[in-house]
Amino acid sequence: MKRRTLLASAAMTAGLALGMATTGFAMDKTKVGFVYVGPVGDGGWTYEHNKGRLAVEEHFGDAVETVFVESVPEGPDAERVMTQMALEGADLIFTTSFGYMDQTINVAKKFPNVKFEHATGYKQADNVSVYSARFYEGRAIQGHIAGNMTESNVIGYIASFPIPEVIRGINSAYIHAKKVNPDVEFKIIWAYTWFDPAKEADAAKALIEQGADVILQHTDSTAPLAAAAEAGNVIGFGQASDMSEYKDGPRVSSIIDDWAPYYIARTQAVIDGSWESVSTWDGIGAGMVGIGDITDKVPASVAAEAMEMKAKLASGEYHAFTGPLNKQDGSVWLKEGETAADYGDNGLAGMNFYVEGITAEIPN
Amino acid sequence: MDFSSINPVLLLASLIVAATPLLLAAIGELVVEKAGVLNLGVEGMMITGAICGFAIAVNTGSPVVGLLAAAVGGAVLSMLFALLTQYALANQVASGLALTLFGLGLSSLIGQGYQGVKPPSFPRFDIPVLSDIPFLGPVLFTQDFIVYLAFFLTLGVWAVLKYSRAGLILRAVGESHDAAHALGYKVVRIRVLAILFGGACAGMGGAYISLIRVPQWTEGMTAGIGWIALALVVFASWKPWRVLLGACLFGGINVLQLNLQAAGIAIPVEILAMSPYVITIVVLVIMSADRSRAPASLGKVFHAGS
Numbered sequence: 001m002k003r004r005t006l007l008a009s010a011a012m013t014a015g016l017a018l019g020m021a022t023t024g025f026a027m028d029k030t031k032v033g034f035v036y037v038g039p040v041g042d043g044g045w046t047y048e049h050n051k052g053r054l055a056v057e058e059h060f061g062d063a064v065e066t067v068f069v070e071s072v073p074e075g076p077d078a079e080r081v082m083t084q085m086a087l088e089g090a091d092l093i094f095t096t097s098f099g100y101m102d103q104t105i106n107v108a109k110k111f112p113n114v115k116f117e118h119a120t121g122y123k124q125a126d127n128v129s130v131y132s133a134r135f136y137e138g139r140a141i142q143g144h145i146a147g148n149m150t151e152s153n154v155i156g157y158i159a160s161f162p163i164p165e166v167i168r169g170i171n172s173a174y175i176h177a178k179k180v181n182p183d184v185e186f187k188i189i190w191a192y193t194w195f196d197p198a199k200e201a202d203a204a205k206a207l208i209e210q211g212a213d214v215i216l217q218h219t220d221s222t223a224p225l226a227a228a229a230e231a232g233n234v235i236g237f238g239q240a241s242d243m244s245e246y247k248d249g250p251r252v253s254s255i256i257d258d259w260a261p262y263y264i265a266r267t268q269a270v271i272d273g274s275w276e277s278v279s280t281w282d283g284i285g286a287g288m289v290g291i292g293d294i295t296d297k298v299p300a301s302v303a304a305e306a307m308e309m310k311a312k313l314a315s316g317e318y319h320a321f322t323g324p325l326n327k328q329d330g331s332v333w334l335k336e337g338e339t340a341a342d343y344g345d346n347g348l349a350g351m352n353f354y355v356e357g358i359t360a361e362i363p364n
Numbered sequence: 365m366d367f368s369s370i371n372p373v374l375l376l377a378s379l380i381v382a383a384t385p386l387l388l389a390a391i392g393e394l395v396v397e398k399a400g401v402l403n404l405g406v407e408g409m410m411i412t413g414a415i416c417g418f419a420i421a422v423n424t425g426s427p428v429v430g431l432l433a434a435a436v437g438g439a440v441l442s443m444l445f446a447l448l449t450q451y452a453l454a455n456q457v458a459s460g461l462a463l464t465l466f467g468l469g470l471s472s473l474i475g476q477g478y479q480g481v482k483p484p485s486f487p488r489f490d491i492p493v494l495s496d497i498p499f500l501g502p503v504l505f506t507q508d509f510i511v512y513l514a515f516f517l518t519l520g521v522w523a524v525l526k527y528s529r530a531g532l533i534l535r536a537v538g539e540s541h542d543a544a545h546a547l548g549y550k551v552v553r554i555r556v557l558a559i560l561f562g563g564a565c566a567g568m569g570g571a572y573i574s575l576i577r578v579p580q581w582t583e584g585m586t587a588g589i590g591w592i593a594l595a596l597v598v599f600a601s602w603k604p605w606r607v608l609l610g611a612c613l614f615g616g617i618n619v620l621q622l623n624l625q626a627a628g629i630a631i632p633v634e635i636l637a638m639s640p641y642v643i644t645i646v647v648l649v650i651m652s653a654d655r656s657r658a659p660a661s662l663g664k665v666f667h668a669g670s
Binding site for chain 1: 369370371374375378382385472475479480481482485573577578579580582583584585586587588589618619622623625626627628630632633634637
């Protein structure tokens with residue numbers, strides 16, 4: 001039995017040491033917490049949020065301490081993680097996935113003095129801000145390039161969950177691919193995960209086997225690009241991050257999320273005491289959405305058009321959803337020249353329909 | 365709706381690719397559990413194998429050496445579990461969970477600098493003559509050799525457990541370690557060997573994902589396959605052929621549902637997405653109606669003096 005007591009006491013010491021390390025923070029430091037849906041090394045979504053966190057650390061130096069928990073499942077477990085962070089003295093907590101929405105609101109109720117920032121959601125509270133990027137602007141450029149590049153006229157789309165953000169991306173890419181290539185067809189797979197490289201690769205393979213020669217993804221890892229590289233003659237785009245390691249292979253451009261300026265500004269607001277609950281939704285113009293280098297695989301004329309579209313989206317001269325556009329059922333959504341509103345019944349924030357021409361159905 | 369866009373040969377070939385890592389990990393865990401040890405660290409051993417195999421394959425340029433390294437990596441990690449549970453008599457559930465956490469952390473540490481690297485590709489192994497059979501040939505006999513390895517491993521495990529003296533001893537240890545001990549068998553040594561075998565298999569399963577199925581290294585890339593493997597062993601009532609069936613069902617239906625979605629079949633996507641789990645469980649539960657049960661000493665601590 002001696003060995004067991006030894007083990008037990010060793011475990012207890014370890015437990016104590018851990019507890020000390022996490023609770024022993026300095027009082028004057030502002031503590032900022034981040035909850036991630038994937039690992040920081042996913043090469044995409046979470047990787048970029050973590051870059052934002054590192055930028056906060058670099059900007060504020062010793063004045064700010066950051067903590068993060070990665071691979072937190074969307075659901076009740078997220079509530080536990082956030083509660084733990086709040087109990088350990090976090091002043092500001094960024095919850096960086098859509099599926100943390102209700103959990104963020106619940107935990108925020110219990111900790112009125114802690115500020116929360118929820119990414120890509122729509123539920124605000126006195127101490128909960130929401131922030132998101134207009135990824136659909138990047139999708140418009142992607143769609144333009146994809147529609148020009150496809151030879152099979154089949155574009156594969158790996159979607160994650162049927163939420164407005166993902167549906168906006170599909171619609172925006174489709175509209176702009178269709179504009180340059182009326183024969184284009186979208187094949188859509190719902191992976192029901194943000195991060196599962198094996199499944200993402202399987203989905204990419206299924207799409208490629210069914211004739212897709214362009215793969216668009218709304219999942220977080222680089223696996224679809226790896227599958228495209230393996231197949232050859234298939235192109236794809238970096239998602240959330242530049243994914244430039246696939247530049248010599250399938251990646252022809254990318255949508256890059258840049259959270260650093262926002263994270264720094266919000267942390268500053270907490271330090272100054274000027275933090276207020278806001279709803280931020282920035283796009284290419286504000287620099288929250290970036291477009292990665294377009295490689296030489298794309299003809300120069302197409303690349304030039306894409307860059308022109310980027311400039312117009314940034315200046316506000318062009319809106320990615322400009323009428324005439326019909327909904328999938330044929331009813332009018334936007335009249336000639338009309339642009340989509342952010343909120344309201346047919347607004348972008350709650351988008352739950354496909355535009356005309358997409359043959360698939362949105363899962364409920 | 366357009367079934368014609370699905371090519372059955374390619375579909376079945378990718379079914380086998382999806383089933384292989386699951387089969388490898390599950391067959392290893394089956395041996396471990398047959399010896400009476402519950403190792404919940406499969407996920408950790410898989411991911412460690414994935415990065416060990418990937419790193420060595422990239423550095424040596426040889427995927428075969430990489431695969432061996434993955435087996436060694438998985439086995440070395442499982443050695444930690446063996447030390448904790450067999451010599452220090454720690455709780456197996458807690459040690460297994462810790463092993464998974466440790467493996468995930470260790471793998472992302474080793475994996476620094478391997479992101480975005482392309483591994484050397486595995487040679488395909490076309491079996492002469494057989495691969496020329498129409499339909500069956502391209503599906504079954506033009507895979508990479510790990511697929512055959514996984515199949516023969518299943519065959520081997522089944523034969524050894526059922527017909528050999530070594531298998532009998534292993535099962536005896538798993539059913540009643542006290543009786544096995546009284547008969548003079550080295551319970552701890554046998555269990556450690558079983559754990560190492562399980563670790564090596566899980567490691568190879570992980571490497572199959574990082575070297576062939578995806579192929580690249582990403583942190584946390586096994587994303588729960590180890591847990592599925594664990595569940596599969598239970599639902600397969602600790603029988604090797606049912607593990608094979610379950611792995612093919614799960615992997616296969618997963619690939620099938622992705623293909624059906626891409627083809628735009630009018631089945632609601634939610635139902636397609638949950639079908640691999642539901643169908644695998646239902647089929648295996650129905651098959652286990654013969655009241656097969658877990659090894660009696662599963663998860664129990666053995667100490668010769670107590």
